[in-house]
Amino acid sequence: MIARHPFRKFRSPWRTKSRSGAALLLALMVVFAASFVLAGWAMILASRSVTSEDAALGQKRRISYQNAKNIGLQWARRGLGANAITNVTVSLTNNWGQFSAATVASNILNTSLVDSRINHFSPMPNVFTLPVSTTLVGGGVTNSNTFFFRSRSPLYGGYPLVAQTNTLGFTTNFSRVSVATNGGGMALMYAQPGTLAVAPAATTYNSSTNRNVANALGSAFPAPISAYPFTPLVSTPSGNTAYNGLLAGAPPRTFTIDALRTAINTAYGTNALPVTDYGPYRMLGTLQDFKSVNVLSGTSGTIRHFILINTIPSSTLRYNGAGNAFGEPANTYTFILSTGQEFLISIEGGWLRFNRKSNNSNLSLSSATQYLRIESRGNSPYRDPSLINKPTGTNNVGISMIDSGNQGTSRLIGMEITNTELVALQDKSLLSDGGKYVIFAPDLGRSRAQTEDRTVEGAVIYNRLAYGDSSGIFFLLMNGPMTTTTYDALGSIRPTDSFRVRARVNGMSVVQINSGATPSFRYPFVDNNGVFAIRVEPTNSAKLRFLSTTNQTPLLVHVEQDEFPADSSLQWRKVLMVFDSENTLDVQAIGSSLTFSYFDAGDFDVGIDSGSDNTRPFVLSIAGRSSVNNTSTRFVGGGTRTWNMALTLRDSPATFELSANEALRLIGGIRSNSRVEATPSSASLILERNTNPGALELFSDRMGWVETWQQ
Amino acid sequence: MAAMKIQPRHCSFRKACGGYSLVEAIIAGFLLVIAIGAAAVLAHTITVNEESNSALTRALNTQEQAARLYSLGLSPTQITNILPELFTTNALPATKTLNLSFSVTNTNITNVGILETAVGTIIYPAGVNAQGAAIHRTNVINIVRPSIR
Numbered sequence: 008m009i010a011r012h013p014f015r016k017f018r019s020p021w022r023t024k025s026r027s028g029a030a031l032l033l034a035l036m037v038v039f040a041a042s043f044v045l046a047g048w049a050m051i052l053a054s055r056s057v058t059s060e061d062a063a064l065g066q067k068r069r070i071s072y073q074n075a076k077n078i079g080l081q082w083a084r085r086g087l088g089a090n091a092i093t094n095v096t097v098s099l100t101n102n103w104g105q106f107s108a109a110t111v112a113s114n115i116l117n118t119s120l121v122d123s124r125i126n127h128f129s130p131m132p133n134v135f136t137l138p139v140s141t142t143l144v145g146g147g148v149t150n151s152n153t154f155f156f157r158s159r160s161p162l163y164g165g166y167p168l169v170a171q172t173n174t175l176g177f178t179t180n181f182s183r184v185s186v187a188t189n190g191g192g193m194a195l196m197y198a199q200p201g202t203l204a205v206a207p208a209a210t211t212y213n214s215s216t217n218r219n220v221a222n223a224l225g226s227a228f229p230a231p232i233s234a235y236p237f238t239p240l241v242s243t244p245s246g247n248t249a250y251n252g253l254l255a256g257a258p259p260r261t262f263t264i265d266a267l268r269t270a271i272n273t274a275y276g277t278n279a280l281p282v283t284d285y286g287p288y289r290m291l292g293t294l295q296d297f298k299s300v301n302v303l304s305g306t307s308g309t310i311r312h313f314i315l316i317n318t319i320p321s322s323t324l325r326y327n328g329a330g331n332a333f334g335e336p337a338n339t340y341t342f343i344l345s346t347g348q349e350f351l352i353s354i355e356g357g358w359l360r361f362n363r364k365s366n367n368s369n370l371s372l373s374s375a376t377q378y379l380r381i382e383s384r385g386n387s388p389y390r391d392p393s394l395i396n397k398p399t400g401t402n403n404v405g406i407s408m409i410d411s412g413n414q415g416t417s418r419l420i421g422m423e424i425t426n427t428e429l430v431a432l433q434d435k436s437l438l439s440d441g442g443k444y445v446i447f448a449p450d451l452g453r454s455r456a457q458t459e460d461r462t463v464e465g466a467v468i469y470n471r472l473a474y475g476d477s478s479g480i481f482f483l484l485m486n487g488p489m490t491t492t493t494y495d496a497l498g499s500i501r502p503t504d505s506f507r508v509r510a511r512v513n514g515m516s517v518v519q520i521n522s523g524a525t526p527s528f529r530y531p532f533v534d535n536n537g538v539f540a541i542r543v544e545p546t547n548s549a550k551l552r553f554l555s556t557t558n559q560t561p562l563l564v565h566v567e568q569d570e571f572p573a574d575s576s577l578q579w580r581k582v583l584m585v586f587d588s589e590n591t592l593d594v595q596a597i598g599s600s601l602t603f604s605y606f607d608a609g610d611f612d613v614g615i616d617s618g619s620d621n622t623r624p625f626v627l628s629i630a631g632r633s634s635v636n637n638t639s640t641r642f643v644g645g646g647t648r649t650w651n652m653a654l655t656l657r658d659s660p661a662t663f664e665l666s667a668n669e670a671l672r673l674i675g676g677i678r679s680n681s682r683v684e685a686t687p688s689s690a691s692l693i694l695e696r697n698t699n700p701g702a703l704e705l706f707s708d709r710m711g712w713v714e715t716w717q718q
Numbered sequence: 719m720a721a722m723k724i725q726p727r728h729c730s731f732r733k734a735c736g737g738y739s740l741v742e743a744i745i746a747g748f749l750l751v752i753a754i755g756a757a758a759v760l761a762h763t764i765t766v767n768e769e770s771n772s773a774l775t776r777a778l779n780t781q782e783q784a785a786r787l788y789s790l791g792l793s794p795t796q797i798t799n800i801l802p803e804l805f806t807t808n809a810l811p812a813t814k815t816l817n818l819s820f821s822v823t824n825t826n827i828t829n830v831g832i833l834e835t836a837v838g839t840i841i842y843p844a845g846v847n848a849q850g851a852a853i854h855r856t857n858v859i860n861i862v863r864p865s866i867r
Binding site: 052055059063067070074078080082084095099104 | 782829
């Protein structure tokens with residue numbers, strides 16, 4: 008017998024029910040777990056749907072923020088060529104973006120601030136930077152965003168050759184021009200390379216007039232960082248606002264613009280010279296800064312010494328008032344001054360006038376201890392006599408030599424300081440070693456008809472003046488129609504029409520020559536960097552040559568013809584030229600080797616003296632008249648080996664007429680939208696980067712672009 | 719008896735073994751069919767939802783890329799040529815195609831200049847409805863870009 012299991016004896020009443028309950032419990036657990044799974048599943052589905060819907064919100068947020076930035080870019084780029092940018096707040100409808108910025112009062116391309124922080128994505132290093140804070144709102148999120156207005160001369164930024172599209176429809180062409188590979192320079196092409204010959208052996212590069220591609224050219228023209236960010240330049244400018252261009256295969260992260268100014272008149276104020284300077288190139292540091300100092304109003308410093316002048320040479324001084332119908336006094340006063348004596352004239356509410364009445368009335372100050380001086384004395388409120396301001400409506404100059412009712416002819420002959428320092432200008436500096444206050448301001452009858460002759464002769468400015476000032480102010484003002492009957496001693500400033508000249512300011516001097524038909528002398532300017540500037544604006548033609556400076560005085564020459572010549576067949580040129588003598592003591596090289604000449608036909612020649620290098624770095628900018636593109640600037644001369652020049656040509660072809668087999672080495676480079684060629688066929692022009700331009704950076708025309716940074 | 723063979727120890731008695739009647743089995747099977755059917759419907763719904771989400775995401779992404787390209791300066795034609803999608807001008811684009819369009823106007827804003835404004839519209843097939851008919855959805859964005867670029 009098998010023993011029965013104890014439990015089989017007593018069958019549990021719960022046995023069957025417990026099984027059913029367990030199964031039910033298990034089923035419930037399964038259902039419970041399955042419901043979780045299903046609920047999770049449903050949540051996942053819901054989340055996926057919500058995620059997709061949220062994607063639309065994210066999309067709008069990103070796009071609206073980009074919209075805000077695009078508004079800011081438009082605002083910033085539009086202001087690149089302006090003297091100031093107006094504050095603005097722009098809100099797109101339905102919250103598709105908002106941009107706001109405060110007013111930017113300064114000229115953004117005129118800054119000399121260099122951002123020490125390096126952006127490796129900038130097209131050029133060590134750029135001038137003006138940061139401007141803005142606010143961007145996109146998708147309900149507000150961000151502070153800094154716009155960096157960058158600018159730099161491309162020639163000094165690493166691109167000795169910059170080709171740009173000719174806005175007049177002419178072909179940009181470089182013939183026998185190459186970039187030296189040893190200087191680290193690269194060519195920068197903004198023009199369409201449709202017909203470009205890229206083989207290095209050809210050394211001929213053409214570009215069509217299309218303007219939508221930035222490109223690099225072959226090994227002879229190493230690529231500018233793979234055609235990086237410069238978007239192509241700019242077409243059909245109108246005012247300061249319209250710059251157009253197309254994408255060039257790279258994002259338009261940066262923006263290139265030839266800063267445009269349609270009328271510089273406004274920069275000079277209501278009494279400004281009617282200088283009209285338009286077209287792609289802004290001459291930074293020159294014209295723009297001219298407005299900062301009003302020389303003639305005397306607001307920026309006392310002009311201490313006035314050096315003039317006699318009326319007729321080889322005559323003695325006499326003040327003659329014979330008493331006549333013109334109201335002159337009846338008595339004659341003669342002052343004889345012994346050595347060391349002085350004669351003081353105080354003027355209070357009146358005026359001092361020298362009136363030539365006869366041929367024997369002359370003024371002569373012949374020795375080093377005799378001089379005519381007008382100075383202040385005591386604490387009189389009139390202790391600062393000014394020879395500058397004349398009543399409104401007249402000549403508006405301090406000293407004038409005008410004709411009275413007898414229709415006589417006023418003549419400015421010249422001046423001397425000492426016999427021992429009577430040296431021609433071409434041999435000495437206009438500026439003395441220590442710097443002197445000098446005014447030379449003859450008014451040559453501006454009211455006369457332009458056809459009348461005026462003669463300036465024998466005016467000699469010396470290297471060392473008798474005065475011991477060290478302020479370094481030089482001031483030169485000439486006005487009136489003149490002819491070159493006599494080769495004057497100003498170093499061959501020989502306009503055949505009227506002109507004015509003026510100059511000045513602390514450590515800096517300006518000479519300006521322009522049309523006498525313009526009754527304005529307010530020609531403010533520049534900085535205190537010890538730069539000597541000359542501006543020539545003849546209505547017909549002028550020659551300016553044999554300029555030289557001593558020591559380390561930078562020299563700036565701005566030659567500009569009238570924008571509205573009487574003879575429309577004439578072709579005009581504008582020239583901005585900057586000499587920087589920093590670290591260059593050999594001034595004779597410039598003085599003897601560089602000649603600028605205007606000719607009636609409109610050609611502009613730069614003479615290259617044979618056999619000598621030009622070691623003085625300088626900038627030469629030439630802009631053609633907007634409707635003329637068929638005249639050349641000629642660089643004439645053979646045997647020169649190296650020139651240190653940065654050349655900017657706008658609508659102005661240039662020809663380097665060199666010797667056979669000569670390779671002219673040009674340290675600096677060329678920026679042009681016109682034809683540049685070297686002749687004869689065996690000659691060549693080799694461009695090399697100037698890695699140490701010094702102060703020339705400030706005076707060179709720049710390219711500008713905008714970078715942004717989110718804070 | 720078979721149950722007793724399998725589980726002789728626990729199913730020595732008929733009542734103790736329980737067992738399922740035919741009705742129970744039918745009910746259980748019916749419930750199972752309902753569950754399977756529901757799962758199948760849910761799976762279909764998931765698939766439709768997935769396709770719809772995918773279409774939406776792709777359309778939004780395409781439109782955003784188009785907006786970015788427009789900001790960079792490309793024309794609408796260039797944009798549709800560049801983007802890796804099949805574009806059509808049909809008002810009801812077929813599956814795997816998109817209708818992408820831009821309505822461009824210039825807006826001159828004081829002290830800012832001309833902004834090139836585009837209303838970008840994309841029409842995309844977003845799946846099918848319960849009847850199997852195609853559903854199309856539309857998304858509209860506003861884009862501006864500088865005229866100086």
